[in-house]
Amino acid sequence: xxxxxxxxxxxxxxxxxxxxxxxxxxxxxxxxxxxxxxxxxxxxxxxxxxxxxxxxxxxxxxxxxxxxxxxxxxxxxxxxxxxxxxxxxxxxxxxxxxxxxxxxxxxxxxxxxxxxxxxxxxxxxxxxxxxxxxxxxxxxxxxxxxxxxxxxxxxxxxxxxxxxxxxxxxxxxxxxxxxxxxxxxxxxxxxxxxxxxxxxxxxxxxxxxxxxxxxxxxxxxxxxxxxxxxxxxxxxxxxxxxxxxxxxxxxxxxxxxxxxxxxxxxxxxxxxxxxxxxxxxxxxxxxxxxxxxxxxxxxxxxxxxxxxxxxxxxxxxxxxxxxxxxxxxxxxxxxxxxxxxxxxxxxxxxxxxxxxxxxxxxxxxxxxxxxxxxxxxxxxxxxxxxxxxxxxxxxxxxxxxxxxxxxxxxxxxxxxxxxxxxxxxxxxxxxxxxxxxxxxxxxxxxxxxxxxxxxxxxxxxxxxxxxxxxxxxxxxxxxxxxxxxxxxxxxxxxxxxxxxxxxxxxxxxxxxxxxxxxxxxxxxxxxxxxxxxxxxxxxxxxxxxxxxxxxxxxxxxxxxxxxxxxxxxxx
Numbered sequence: 001x002x003x004x005x006x007x008x009x010x011x012x013x014x015x016x017x018x019x020x021x022x023x024x025x026x027x028x029x030x031x032x033x034x035x036x037x038x039x040x041x042x043x044x045x046x047x048x049x050x051x052x053x054x055x056x057x058x059x060x061x062x063x064x065x066x067x068x069x070x071x072x073x074x075x076x077x078x079x080x081x082x083x084x085x086x087x088x089x090x091x092x093x094x095x096x097x098x099x100x101x102x103x104x105x106x107x108x109x110x111x112x113x114x115x116x117x118x119x120x121x122x123x124x125x126x127x128x129x130x131x132x133x134x135x136x137x138x139x140x141x142x143x144x145x146x147x148x149x150x151x152x153x154x155x156x157x158x159x160x161x162x163x164x165x166x167x168x169x170x171x172x173x174x175x176x177x178x179x180x181x182x183x184x185x186x187x188x189x190x191x192x193x194x195x196x197x198x199x200x201x202x203x204x205x206x207x208x209x210x211x212x213x214x215x216x217x218x219x220x221x222x223x224x225x226x227x228x229x230x231x232x233x234x235x236x237x238x239x240x241x242x243x244x245x246x247x248x249x250x251x252x253x254x255x256x257x258x259x260x261x262x263x264x265x266x267x268x269x270x271x272x273x274x275x276x277x278x279x280x281x282x283x284x285x286x287x288x289x290x291x292x293x294x295x296x297x298x299x300x301x302x303x304x305x306x307x308x309x310x311x312x313x314x315x316x317x318x319x320x321x322x323x324x325x326x327x328x329x330x331x332x333x334x335x336x337x338x339x340x341x342x343x344x345x346x347x348x349x350x351x352x353x354x355x356x357x358x359x360x361x362x363x364x365x366x367x368x369x370x371x372x373x374x375x376x377x378x379x380x381x382x383x384x385x386x387x388x389x390x391x392x393x394x395x396x397x398x399x400x401x402x403x404x405x406x407x408x409x410x411x412x413x414x415x416x417x418x419x420x421x422x423x424x425x426x427x428x429x430x431x432x433x434x435x436x437x438x439x440x441x442x443x444x445x446x447x448x449x450x451x452x453x454x455x456x457x458x459x460x461x462x463x464x465x466x467x468x469x470x471x472x473x474x475x476x477x478x479x480x481x482x483x484x485x486x487x488x489x490x491x492x493x494x495x496x497x498x499x500x501x502x503x504x505x506x507x508x509x510x511x512x513x514x515x516x517x518x519x520x521x522x523x524x525x526x527x528x529x530x531x532x533x534x535x536x537x538x539x540x541x542x543x544x545x546x547x548x549x550x551x552x553x554x555x556x557x558x559x560x561x562x563x564x565x566x567x568x569x570x571x
Contacts, residue, residue: 159505342528376424421457503543
């Protein structure tokens with residue numbers, strides 16, 4: 001599935017065009033197409049083969065031809081020409097927070113800076129502060145961002161890796177020689193970033209499975225192939241390993257290769273204390289080497305005197321002790337969610353109508369949704385709604401509800417938290433909405449105390465129900481802003497404000513650690529996909545994964561409540 005590759009290509013073109021000073025509408029066309037393609041459920045290669053590329057929203061005839069050329073040849077002449085005209089490494093420099101195309105152009109024109117190494121060198125030599133419009137503060141921030149960029153970007157986002165892995169798993173499941181197939185590793189534990197993909201299979205014809213695996217369309221390079229194990233590099237940049245396991249050892253192997261490493265170490269210590277040995281092949285009697293368990297994970301845990309531990313919580317963070325005491329929580333299930341509480345439509349910066357978002361959500365079995373388009377006067381870049389447009393949107397939502405059956409549409413809003421902690425919309429407007437989300441979109445480098453106070457003051461507003469993407473991070477792009485999280489938790493509890501688990505793949509914010517701290521503090525959480533396109537609604541599972549890793553049960557997440565009970569909870 002090359003959706004991610006094509007989206008990345010289009011984004012890189014948009015950035016290069018911006019550096020060249022091309023017209024804004026041309027740049028935005030590439031950016032919008034990238035967003036849509038990245039979140040398509042269907043493989044873009046299949047769409048191309050059907051001759052339907054120009055049916056994709058935002059993809060016209062010219063863009064369709066470029067995508068076709070890339071899919072056919074693996075290259076795009078237009079992009080290669082652009083790179084020669086603007087010889088900067090956009091993939092590297094694009095990871096530096098606060099370094100937009102215009103600044104990159106300034107740096108290139110002044111010092112011929114083309115990559116991260118040259119940028120860091122110039123900053124350390126205090127050359128950047130000499131450029132008009134930048135200065136010492138910008139230079140200092142760039143150095144901090146470079147340090148972050150150097151340690152990030154080496155792992156893949158969970159949402160993107162999961163799509164690739166599930167597509168391969170579906171192909172493997174269809175092979176008649178495959179009996180069982182499962183994804184293992186950190187992907188099965190639903191970590192927010194993934195290093196590689198592991199597949200475990202049982203089969204009586206390993207050779208045929210191996211031949212299929214190394215010959216898949218998206219395999220770029222075969223790194224190793226043996227009778228029961230193969231390793232490949234996928235065209236998306238990920239490495240993937242496949243292992244063929246015997247039926248008697250399948251559960252033990254799944255346990256071992258799922259990890260985490262520390263979880264497995266503690267399990268092996270428990271086995272030793274009980275006179276047993278645990279390995280990827282099973283649980284054995286240490287004296288006789290007799291196999292005691294191995295066919296399923298459940299029987300392996302049971303033999304060690306433990307309840308089954310869900311993969312998402314296997315991090316040696318108290319789960320084994322809880323299993324020994326029979327006190328593991330009943331985690332929220334992936335089918336417990338009744339709604340999505342953050343999404344954007346054409347009214348602000350989304351791609352779909354209210355009705356289209358509702359229909360897509362209904363297909364996911366949601367019972368209700370909340371439209372949370374941006375509102376306010378200062379955040380115009382996202383086409384924020386003013387007071388008049390909020391009222392007009394309400395009429396459209398009321399009209400949509402008359403046409404829908406089996407799903408309810410609520411009207412909410414995402415309002416910007418200003419520099420002084422006030423909200424960018426009148427209270428008289430906010431009080432008429434079903435749900436109000438408040439969030440920070442600027443001033444990320446404010447001191448810890450100031451950012452904390454901004455959020456605290458926003459929570460003191462009686463109309464604010466949820467703080468959206470509370471730490472402001474973008475994985476591999478921008479670190480979380482400095483925050484006194486204990487103070488945030490205290491205020492959230494005092495004001496009964498809900499904290500969001502934002503399921504957008506680049507955000508995953510709150511992360512699992514902060515979400516668990518919130519739950520321990522008795523604070524309710526919401527899950528919002530922050531969707532700007534109907535296809536992104538499926539990312540809800542990523543938010544549920546964070547909740548499970550945070551040991552959340554159904555009652556901790558307001559999305560599991562009926563619409564009536566949820567609204568009552570927020571009053």
